[in-house]
Amino acid sequence: MMTGMASYRARFDATVSFTNGGGLQVQGFLVDVPAAEVTPAQVGELFLDSLGLLMAGDVELTNLEIVEAAHKGTRGGPSADGRPSGDRPTYVELSHVIRDGMVTLPNLPGPEFGLQLSREASRELYAPGTEFEIGRISMVANTGTYLDSPNHRYPDGHDLTGYPLDRLVDLPAIVVRVEDSGRLGIDAAALATYEVQGKAVLLHTGDDARFGTPQYVENAHFLTRDGAQWLIDNGVALVGIDAANIDDMTDGTRPAHTLLLGAGLPIVEHLTSLAQLPPTGALFTATPPRIEGLATFPVRAYAKLP
Template structure:
């Protein structure tokens, strides 16, 4: 660890109104440099700020000074909540896309020809499109020069501080920025609980589903969220041909997780979220095992 510190000026707005500014502020660095987004996350954690909304670094410079403090060790997690749908042979996720075909490549019966008596194995064969079940979108899904699943770092999907925002589908379909104000968002995964997962595998799942609006995506991006998820058929309104939420979030390298479930089982905050995909090159979406970890860091 070097003895580098960053001196900077900043302006931060709060989601519940008001804001603060700092001049000549100094923080320890774990490396030689830090970008503006990481610096905002750093100062928010260091000052233990709540309800942080749009934030800007106005000036910064690197100086040499000894570090002042040690980092705390996080406690161990205590419980896991499943947040992804089961994918079975023939499960329809998105109307118009083929359902997965899951079968034996090598059956247990056939495997007995290759092993000693009493020893057998099964090897499955899966044929499916990448948008199947609960899946994550990364920038390559929307942009040809965006990072694909193999290029995205694991920390973009794993062990993220998280919050749940409730937007009951019986009361709202178009979820705008107002639903995200007065909440602690910066540096967190934001999971939107609509309850639409009750329609999973039914024809009604694809009809008039809840979705985010363009201004909600803009606000979440400005607030510096790490990931956005929803328990609906799509995070965008699919009745038209534009996809402003995918465009805005993926353009800022904020992953999207769609088709979540069981969000009603989560508290509104104080948990961590993981939705890790395999490291496929040239692929922008893929199914994930989405989980929430309760009782650990919050």
């Protein structure tokens, strides 16, 4: 779901000639545009900027159409500097609400809510007119939107207490939109155009629309082995995804977990509402309680918009 004013992308075929000879042809190319009312000349300039082409001469566009879609932060485009289009809230919630009996994954039990002390019973403990309620919750650590620490995968890895706040709070975010890529695996090629050093990379798949249903785990997007290694090699700070698992759930070796947690990187799974974030410029936060001996726990994940 998009909030505030709509954002747009241009889809087109293009032929480019170069001043030093040769040419380039593309079909179905997409670039972010600042508004629905853009000229072919403006789209041509954005196209050249997005590819960083040098010595480009004439650009001929055909089959040009403007579509309403979230910006992906194409280089030189209106969202490349992280400025959102239109009015947006200062903060965006990115975690699912935890409810009694909710289903996060089909093979895990939902949380159970109860009372340790009811308001009625508390009246016997306090002065007249004073009452309190103390609740109880029983749940598996992998409930709702949660963060994995290295101990989730490795017995000698640190637990939730091992991350200082600067590893989890106000991280510059990059949103990688793959919901319309036609592929479930997010590989190194899909990430290669992004500058991820010191960033929280948030993989926007759109799978969160199926959260809480049996279809959530069917044909789910995931990060491939080479995608995870590319992120590590390029200095990523945290990786999040709005899908059922950061790994291909049919692969029992769990390469993304193995590599990322082996490198000490936090993983946040089951995010939501990533469509509301700009491609760059937001600050991402996901902090679990400091629970000693526990490897995974729900987080309040959110983003601060520029």
